[in-house]
Amino acid sequence: MPLFRRRSGGEGAQDRAGWRGFGFGRRGAGSSAATGGAEPRLDPTYGDESVRLALRQAAAGDWAALRPTLAAADDAELSFLVAAISDVPRVEQWTARALADTPDDTLLLALSGARHVVWGWEARSSAPAKDVAEDRWKVFHQRLDTAEEQLLEVAEREPSWHAPWDFLQMSAMGASLGPDVATCRFEASVRRAPGNAGSHRVRLQQLSAKWGGSHEEMHEFARATMLAAPEGSLLGELVALAHLEHWLALPDGEDRAYLTSPAVVAGLQEAAFRSVLHPAFEPVRGWQTSFNAFAMVFSLAEQPKTARLLFDALDGCVTNTPWYYLSDDPAKAFHAHRDRCTSYWR
Template identity: 65%
Template sequence: MPLFRRRSDEDAPEGRSGRWGLGFGRRTASGATARGTVEPVLDQALGDEELRLMLAQAAAGDWVALGPALAAVEDATELTRILIALSEVGGVEAWTDRAVAAEPGDALPLLLSGARHVSWAWEARTRARAAHVTEEQWKLFHQRLETAEEQLFEVAEREPSWLAPWYFLQISARGASLGRDVARYRFEAALRRHPGHLASHKQRLQQLCAKWGGSHDQMHEFARASMLAAPEGSPLGELVALAHLERWLDLADGEDHAYLTSPAVRAELHEAARRSVLHPAYPRPRGWQSAYNTFAMAFSLADERETAHTLFEALDGAVTDSPWDYLAGDPVANFRAHRDRCAR
């Protein structure tokens, strides 16, 4: 069925989703469908007007305005979240060198440059599977990752308490195939600075995926152990749903649907949702829409339509690229199709 058709191997999501394991979207009131529901929309700012302004400043190369705005962000996870979004803005690499030269004592422009070079590296590599990446694309990929590594390590040395460089260094380590020990060290370095950092846990989950040299068993064990070690209401329950989607993605047609609809997987999805997004203590941090999209897609594919409907209703049209880009076609269209099939 088209509704469940995954991307082909040639267009599999090793790019954006394999890089970040994150997605962006926003709540919108841009219009309603014939069903009376809000029309789904993607927006990198997730309805955050401060972030929207920063994205515009980054696109314009306005470091004079963007620099003080970033410096005012005191929370380490919030700064990392913003930098993830800024790193996706095309053209940032064209002006960050000037910002670094103008303020050599400030680690922030160097951090933004390093983060952008990680994203820019994956743009050179493209979303394709490794076998379909050209020699020139690989060359650019590794050149940009090398620059990212140099800059991010310099930031880490200058600002040893900062979380953000260690988050991005996890991604560059995976791209550069630096090995399991390096990947684990960088993940642990991030957790020493923020033990419950969801985004870093997502990067570790990616590292443990079979497609990146891990295994399904390692991936599932990590996801479940992380969830159970955290208090109920923790965002880390999303890891369990992501792991099941990664396993689903790796299965042959027919086997994938049977896997997600199996009683054991359905039970684990419900347990993870009850311990995270559906728990009364779940904080709905900024960017919470990403977790809701993850669970909504997983429950829809698992034919658990009632629970999926609850999540779609809470999202109110807020779409994130990931995990909908695991399906063939446009993420907004995929979101809409699954939301509509789960409507009461």
């Protein structure tokens, strides 16, 4: 099946779109045919005009216009906005200039620190670790060092904020600060935002085999977190991501057999109907990422009926995670899998 075909390139690859996944690798999504439903679209704002405006202001370096939006945001919204802005190119340039004039501006420092984490992973490049040039490693660690200094200062100034801890988790992974630091930072993050999906995704990667953990640790964390969360929580998505991570680590042939096995399918169904497909589920900021994860894994697991429930709810809204695992064009990968699942139920 072309939708299961592995792309060339080593596992552990990093790219600008995929730095948050910490290198799941990619596999080909195959070709896409026309289908019903909205045209797939990749939109980091999820259609929110206020967020779109904030990203335009960040791209323009208009701190005077952007700052009031951040200052008025509650903790959850601030974390979302900082994360969204951290992906905007050249933010590190104007934040550095602004910090030279106003070093006591903690919001500005948080933006700069978050951007340096992303900027660091960009410097690392998309190559497997063994192929990353020495000069890239040097720049990578220099940028993470700056991020560490700035984000720890933010955390000290504003101990209730979640945003710095989310990025400090990512920085610790890149800087190889060890399991004790990783655990401490994860716990600090979830104390401030217990249901935050992003913090749990990073923790899942920290426990994965490629980062020094194991499949067993990763699956145990995913399932325990799902069962501890309220029904309808987005955190059931961790089960889907853990199975995708395991699948991507397997050679051709074994990968498909694993993901379509009755035990894995049963676990995925349990997770979906306990979380995003549970009657208690209520959409919160970023729900589309969880729906995309489940849609992709159910399509790959040859469960088109369940996948279509998720594709229909998304109405063409594509998120980078997890589709960039399959293709450099997430919208194309989404389109191909949606077509395939829709064709079963016409």
